Amino acid sequence: xxxxxxxxxxxxxxxxxxxxxxxxxxxxxxxxxxxxxxxxxxxxxxxxxxxxxxxxxxxxxxxxxxxxxxxxxxxxxxxxxxxxxxxxxxxxxxxxxxxxxxxxxxxxxxxxxxxxxxxxxxxxxxxxxxxxxxxxxxxxxxxxxxxxxxxxxxxxxxxxxxxxxxxxxxxxxxxxxxxxxxxxxxxxxxxxxxxxxxxxxxxxxxxxxxxxxxx
Numbered sequence: 001x002x003x004x005x006x007x008x009x010x011x012x013x014x015x016x017x018x019x020x021x022x023x024x025x026x027x028x029x030x031x032x033x034x035x036x037x038x039x040x041x042x043x044x045x046x047x048x049x050x051x052x053x054x055x056x057x058x059x060x061x062x063x064x065x066x067x068x069x070x071x072x073x074x075x076x077x078x079x080x081x082x083x084x085x086x087x088x089x090x091x092x093x094x095x096x097x098x099x100x101x102x103x104x105x106x107x108x109x110x111x112x113x114x115x116x117x118x119x120x121x122x123x124x125x126x127x128x129x130x131x132x133x134x135x136x137x138x139x140x141x142x143x144x145x146x147x148x149x150x151x152x153x154x155x156x157x158x159x160x161x162x163x164x165x166x167x168x169x170x171x172x173x174x175x176x177x178x179x180x181x182x183x184x185x186x187x188x189x190x191x192x193x194x195x196x197x198x199x200x201x202x203x204x205x206x207x208x209x210x211x212x213x214x215x
Contacts, residue, residue, distance in 0.1 A: 072105045076174040079150065082129075083136050083143030091133035095126035102170070110173035113166065121166055128164035135160060150175065 086094050099122040106113060106121065113121060135152070136143055143149070153160045153168055161168050 069108075070178070072108055073174045073178045075105055076102065076109065076171055077146060077178065079132075079146040079171070080143045083132065083149070086129060086133050087136060087141075087143070091126075091130045095129035098129070099123075099125045102167075106170040106174070109177060110170065112173060113170060116166060121170075124164055124166040128167035131160060131164055 082094070082098075102125045103118050103121045132149075135149075144152075150171065152158055153164075
């Protein structure tokens with residue numbers, strides 16, 4: 001082996017007295033470099049996998065109409081995000097910017113407010129946002145979860161629901177629609193795999209099959 005050659009990809013120093021140290025140092029540096037490359041490659045692969053999974057879920061599991069409905073419901077029920085915006089911009093600005101969109105979306109989610117005109121729903125939503133700001137002033141810097149916020153507004157002792165019942169009604173309808181449809185979707189998906197041509201539901205075995213599957 002010549003003094004200027006490499007051994008197994010590692011440079012061998014010309015200085016024989018310092019050979020052992022230089023070889024170990026070069027090997028260590030090379031191993032660190034390889035390790036960093038592995039980490040970077042793994043991170044890149046994870047990002048690619050996440051992107052592919054998101055694309056597959058959107059294309060194969062949910063139709064465009066379902067995705068749109070989920071986005072509508074998220075806008076209505078995501079009270080934590082709404083609270084963050086209120087803390088940053090104030091209730092007057094947030095209420096004015098979101099009221100029309102809330103009316104448009106709530107019409108697509110429920111028909112329980114059909115007898116209430118758009119302007120009344122808008123004003124009630126603005127009143128809700130204002131009351132929400134007062135509610136947040138007694139909390140920490142970060143708003144509670146959406147579920148905790150809904151629970152507080154439904155608490156009869158706190159009386160937060162008074163005067164904003166129309167908006168609370170819409171939020172509850174949207175939350176119920178999302179939760180029930182998710183459960184139904186899960187059950188339907190499970191039963192699609194459970195049944196086949198030789199195993200079908202009848203009036204006699206439907207209840208038994210449901211109890212077995214759910215319990």
